[in-house]
Amino acid sequence: MTKGTVKGVIANMVTVGVDGPVSQGEICFIETGGDRLMAEVIKVVGADVYVQVFESTRGLKVGAPAEFTGHMLEVKLAPGMLSKNFDGLQNDLDKMEGVFLKRGQYTDPLDEDRIWDFEPIVKEGDEVQAADWLGKVTENSQPLKIMAPFQLEGKAKVKSIAKAGQYKITDTIAVLTKENGEEVEVNMIQHWPVKFAMTNYKQKPRPFKLLETGVRTIDTFNPIVEGGTGFIPGPFGTGKTVLQHAISKQAEADIVIIAACGERANEVVEIFTEFPELIDPHTGRKLMERTIIIANTSNMPVAAREASVYTAMTMAEYYRSMGLRVLLMADSTSRWAQALREMSNRMEELPGPDAFPMDLSALISNFYGRAGYVYLNNGEVGSITFIGTVSPAGGNLKEPVTESTKKVARCFYGLEQDRADKKRYPAVNPIDSYSKYLEYPEFAEYIKGKINDQWIPKVLALKTRMQRGKEIAEQINILGDDGVPVDYHETFWKSEVIDFVILQQDAFDEVDAVTSLERQEEILNLVTEICEIDFKFDNFLDVVDYFKKMINLCKQMNYSVYKSEQYNSYKQQVQDMLKAHK
């Protein structure tokens, strides 16, 4: 392997003089004061190699030895990763010693001693290709597949396959004979370089299946689909993280991967304090059992921040290859972009807009492009739904990260300061936000089968009403309550009903936090019914009075357990109020 010595240091960018070949993105280890610091090649100029070190470079001296590994940054993938907390470089954080993170401490992401109940899927003589399912194990009641090596080229024949029984991940479970006669021993561990997309599937069609999140402003108003992409930009304090946690708690996914990228450590603590207690509303099992956390919190080394989102995506691709529905959340992609900016700056590259590197937009779109709904080679399906948050500087959406993301993500959940100030949570702007999936004929077809063919037209009608309500609110502000016709007030208050009853949702209330699709349909129908009545009030004070009472009843209904006595009683009261005007 190539060796080198340190020639210069500026913060975490180190120049290494080398004696042999190196490749772009190769990983090397630099030794200093007994610590081994992991670093990645980012530029090569002659025999000088620029590396970004994933740790603090304090005390590093000229002449320190560096050793190159011959491979890029890669992750180790095998059963046993669920419920774990990793750092951005896939070190198992629970295995690290002491209260503080020690420099140069790397831990095995996998447990080599754990025993798995293996069952073969293929038999001797079967023909397989990369990522084909050879066998299966079960982890936290999740069916996991043991696959042919991702690096396998062409076809191979199964020479032998292990019998059902107990094995460790390092045990050979199959021997494959390649076309050239070479034999490959296969265990349960896969390696994959994180910067490359896994494309071991047959086809990636347009996604169409609704992914239930239990959040009404998403499911009803701007639905996301299995294998879809979305992003949540918002100034600080508008509830990005609360919304993201709500989605990750409630979404109907098999595996949830949360990449805490440059965000607060306490938010990660919240996840691993609460998720082991919380129940997955769809399976009744503990949430933590399906969750993996990749934590590169804001005080952890900046260079590993970029790695953290790629590590998370690669893990997601691993599970997708097994035919699972994966939800990947990254909070926040802006911090990743900032990490790129810091390094680009140190390399003295010519800056793009806001001093971000010129290829930012390309990097973001490539990353979002790795999500998707796929048909695997064996005809099964798998998906990665990706939702990223964006933290726009100064809350201004005209900045490079938001703009680049908007080009690729199909759902936009814009959080608004004004709504947050008024405590209208989730503060997703009902007018600017969108889901492109509402326009997909495939999606409409799916919804028709899943719910009915009236759902989408009703949703679109309410969206129009929200817009109309906003316009009228502006007119009332200018002309005064008496300056507009009474039916303007009625239209405005109908939009308030939509806002208070459908869009606003209390993420901290046991009942209101998650709304089943069935219940959302009932709410949608009720609100549509209210909106379609022509009330004919005499003066605007009556309008205000009536709708405030109505909203109060509907909210009490939202707080009641679905179809409980209390719920039915509030529903009856709403109907009685409506009858008086029919």
Next chain:
Amino acid sequence: MSTAFQKVYTKISQITKATCSLKATGVGYDELATINGKLAQVVKIAGEDITLQVFEGTGGIPTNAEVVFLGKAPSLKVSDQLAGRFFNAYGQPIDGGPEIEGKEVEIGGPSVNPVRRKQPNELIATGIAGIDLNNTLVSGQKIPFFADPDQPFNEVMAMVALRAKADKIILGGMGMTNDDYYFFRNTFSNAGALDRIISFMNTTEDPAVERLLIPDMTLTAAEYFAVEKHEKVLVLLTDMTSYADSLSIVSNRMDQIPSKDSMPGSLYSDLAKIYEKAVQFPDEAGGGSITIIAVTTLSGGDITHAVPDNTGYITEGQLYLRRDSDIGKVIVDPFRSLSRLKQLVAGKKTRKDHSQVMNAAIRLYADAANAKTKLENGFDLTDYDNRCLDFAKDYADKILAIDVDLDTTQMLDVTWVLFQKYFSLEEVNIKKEFTDIYWKS
């Protein structure tokens, strides 16, 4: 500071306003050096060319100055002797007392492993309802005051510090005026709290670049008491905008490409490294905690400036002060202030109706603001508008004003009384389980 075997360099090749460069070998990154006795730190190594950042500026440094490398990063001696003492940015006593004896610890040390943290869940009671009721503080939290320079943030901070019942209060002053320094000193001394106060001071009279050391010094001392002594430590940092200004001076002198508002591109990480030192340790690790209350001064209330903006993304909320012209008092602004950790204690460590009462009151206060706009635009007010306005005035005076000193249960009771005085049950719009108990018709 030099010892017998250290090599002395005497040939400086380049001097800028903040840095000196020279040829030297065996130098470590981040290492300290002295240049004619002035402290400097290694910021760049390129082969034998070493660039040093000189904390107090390079004025008066000759090209033949004596440069000695100290072989260590900036450090602080920690022990119980720190209590009650005042230090400069280098951790040297400025109160005339003796040097500290103790273990020497490098400042800016490693981060806490997130899986070794505990979710904060202990209420910090300040008696100020604008904080305890609407923006409850939790130990292990980090939260700044976003304030214009003329607002009484230092006074409020001192009040919070003294009422917070912390084992140690560590004050990091950056670019603080001498007058404010004496204000803190006298306030703590009059309260008889001097023995639990430790101060690291960089006043406006000291060199600006020195203040870059203050947060790390302060937090190194805090970690000693929280980790080794298992104490509840409250850290006060004022003013972080001065700190960021020094960062931009240094990055400018280092020829770095500035990003927004001429701040360095690494501003977010630089600030996060400081604020993320706030932590609650689990009982197995002694149960100590570090809570950070900071001040970020704004220019003309602009929170889109890079410093408050990045801070807002890092800290767990922010507090705003505002003078309320209706009651002529300073209040904690209920609209823009936010404590992100409040739901960890609200309704759990406080009475169950806490969250609902808080939200309803703020919503009604917002309705009052709308009514006020209507009034200013010359429109007629409805009966509801008028009641909102009356409520807002009463609410500001009895709850939001910073001179309020109540416990949280009293705050809730006062708010219920105000609700019933001005509104009907439907207008307040609170869950029935609470109105059944507290709405006394």
